[in-house]
Amino acid sequence: MNLSTPINENTSHQVLANDPDWWRGAVIYQIYPRSFADSTGDGVGDLPGITSKLDYISDLGADAIWISPFMKSPMDDFGYDISDYKDVDPMFGSLDDFGTLIAKSHGLGIRVLIDLVISHTSDQHEWFKESRSNKTNSKADWFVWADPKADGSPPNNWLSIFGGSAWQWDSRRCQYYLHNFLRSQPDLNFHNEDVQLAVLDAARFWLELGVDGFRLDTANFYFHDQKLRDNPPYPDPDSLADVVGVNPYAFQDHKFDKTQPENLQFLERLRAVMNEFPNTTTVGEIGAGHEASEIIAQYTCGDNRLHMAYSFDLLSNTPTASYVRERVTALQDTVKDGWPSWAMSNHDVKRMGSRLPDDVDPQVATPALLALSASLRGSPCIYQGEELGFKEADVALEDLQDPYGIEFWPEFKGRDGCRTPIAWTKDGGFSSGKPWLPMAEDHLEHSVDQQIDDPKSPLRRTAQFLKWRKGQRVLQKGSLVFVDLGQEVLAFERELDGEIVLCVLNLTNDDMKVALGKYGSATLLEGHGFNAELDGETLNLPTWQAAFLKFSKT
Known part of the structure; x- marks a missing residue:
């Protein structure tokens, strides 16, 4: 599928250059592999499917791709619960398939970032299986274990993002373990030196295979307060009206369950590993509420921590002129020499097209909104399907897959609506089998093949802009x-x-x-x-x- 238009000569792809600063202003295209392209007909996207669509991403004008998790996993949280850091889940293919993907991407001049999910593992990981077996094994302290209070209740008031207490009782050790997400996602204990070495080894494994960097999932969640102090209430209760009201997580000020000072020291160790591999980069996901800007500033300052950090400022609210001015100015005033990554959508939030006022057509608005994110100081990240002007899909209760949505239905429907498979053709084109999530009818109406020959479509207009931008260094790094x-x-x-x-x-x-x-x-x-x-x-x-x-x- 060719989106090329004769704009200018600098749209041609070059083999990867020796450029340690390439990430500054690079356009990153996020791929949710389950929903991008299925090569086997099992209804789930895979690595060969991604490889088959790399020309499309190249023609769109992206400089890099970020692939959400594809490592071995029981898929309780669809890959964000890893059971083996050094292998591909058979659902997605093999290490050889990943090598093929890397080779073709680099041949097209596209860098490859992958999700590195190291704040927690799956409860099916061999590390956790050993850790929970007793209190004296070699990995007994690799996860966050704590005794109950005298009355048998959890050791403190920490909450899980996915609902309820962040502590789960384990009958083997007769202790609680910490899980900031699902109870099948136990948190690693980064206060243990061996844990740090193990996850750094996992990062080095993928760097040696040729990845160009990592998107660091929940990058401020690595360390917890060793004293296990209770979190205080959120300091500005009036602002909670803007938060999803069905989840009590927002009612705490998360001072002790994440964003601990030791986190910075670990990020410096990770950066040292990255420096062993020239031209690699990191982008951190910083989930920190009212202190996000300050934390992004800490995590990206200088040249020995994160290269850039993911901003949540444009992932909610309607992007009006006044809102963008206010949020971007506030971030710049705080972050200063740090480097943000901007996105309008991702795999965790409602699609941009459904956050616009009812009288705004995303097919009309999308090119301007993506041009906005690609014109700000920072590195734009485009979530798959945004270039097509997709709205959030309405997934019925019986079709829901996301445990987050199932827990809080119907007031909050979870993340499945932004994760439905890409419509490559008006008939689907994603898989020869039944897709793991149903495809949205309005997505089929605006499929790739329906837009590719229309110069006024959001797909073609976005591609034209991104290719033009390649010749505008001032928009990339100014x-x-x-x-x-x-x-x-x-x-x-x-x-x-x-x-x-x-x-x-x-x-x-x-x-x-x-x-x-x-x-x-x-x-x-x-x-x-x-x-x-x-x-x-x-x-x-x-x-x-x-x-x-x-x-x-x-």
């Missing part, structure tokens, strides 16, 4: 300063080595006339697929369009 061109206008300067590009976006359903003021001498850049016109010092910007203008201060 500084960012917001400018005031009107309350409803989102405008900011990107500057690098004296080159300035003014980015102006209309994120509304109304056409805009933007008075450029001091930018009246700017000239419109072309080739990016958006429509705007200059009328003297006025920029005519239609609904859900963007303009990029070259500007000189002299």
Whole structure:
């Protein structure tokens, strides 16, 4: 499937270059392997399926892919519960299949990041099986074990993100073990040196196979407070109205069950391993509520911790001009020299198209929103299907797979709605068998084959923009300063080595006339697929369009 259009010469792919800074501003395409492409007909996507679609990702203009977990797992949390860090689950293929994927990706100039899930394992991992067998075995202290209180209750008030206590009683050891997620996902004890060495060894295994980096799942969850102190209540109760109200997890200020100071020392050890392998990178998922910006700043400062961190700021709320200005400014003011990764959606949140107002068509809005995430200072991450303008699928109770959704149904339906298989054709095209989750009817209407020959489709317009962006280093690595061109206008300067590009976006359903003021001498850049016109010092910007203008201060 070829999305190429004759834009300019710099859209051609090159073999991977020796560039330790490649990740700064790179476009990362997230693949949820269960739902991307199935090569065997069992209804579940796999590694050969991904390999078969790499040309599509290349033509889209991505610089890297991030593949969600495919290591051995009982799949209680669909791969985020790992039972063997050094093998591929047969559901997804083999290590040889992964080698083939790496080789083809690199041949297309695409870097490969994979999920590294090391805060916890599956309860089927051999480490945990040994650890729970008794209190004296060689791995007895590899997980977080604690005695009950005198009345038999859990050792403290810590809660699981998936509901209920974060402690599970184990009848073998007659102790509780910690699980921040499902009870079948016991937390590793990073206070144990042997645990740190083991997970660093797992990282080195995949780096030696050729991966270009890791997306670090729950990167601030590695350490817990050794005193097991109770978490205090959330400091701003009034703000909890914006949180999913069915889950009591949000009512605590998670001071002691995650984000401990020892975490930084471990990240420095991990960075040292990464430095053994040139041109690799890390992007951390930081789930930290009201302190997220401060923690991202700590985790990405200097050159010895994370390369970049995943921001949640655009993963919720409607991305209005005022909201984007407020959140991006707050992050920049705090993070400073650190580097964020921006996304509008991922495998854990409602799709971007369903977070827009009812009167906004995601087929119209998608190119502007993806251009926004790719124009901010940071590295944009595009979740599979976003380039197609997909909305959240409505999955019936009887079809639900996600334990999170099953636990909190019907007020919260879980994550299955954003994880349904990609519609490659109007008939599906994902699998020759029955897909593991039903495919959404409106996704079939907007399938890849329905969009690929339509230059006005979100797929083609996104591809045109991302390819154009490859030639704009200022958009990849430049500084960012917001400018005031009107309350409803989102405008900011990107500057690098004296080159300035003014980015102006209309994120509304109304056409805009933007008075450029001091930018009246700017000239419109072309080739990016958006429509705007200059009328003297006025920029005519239609609904859900963007303009990029070259500007000189002299």
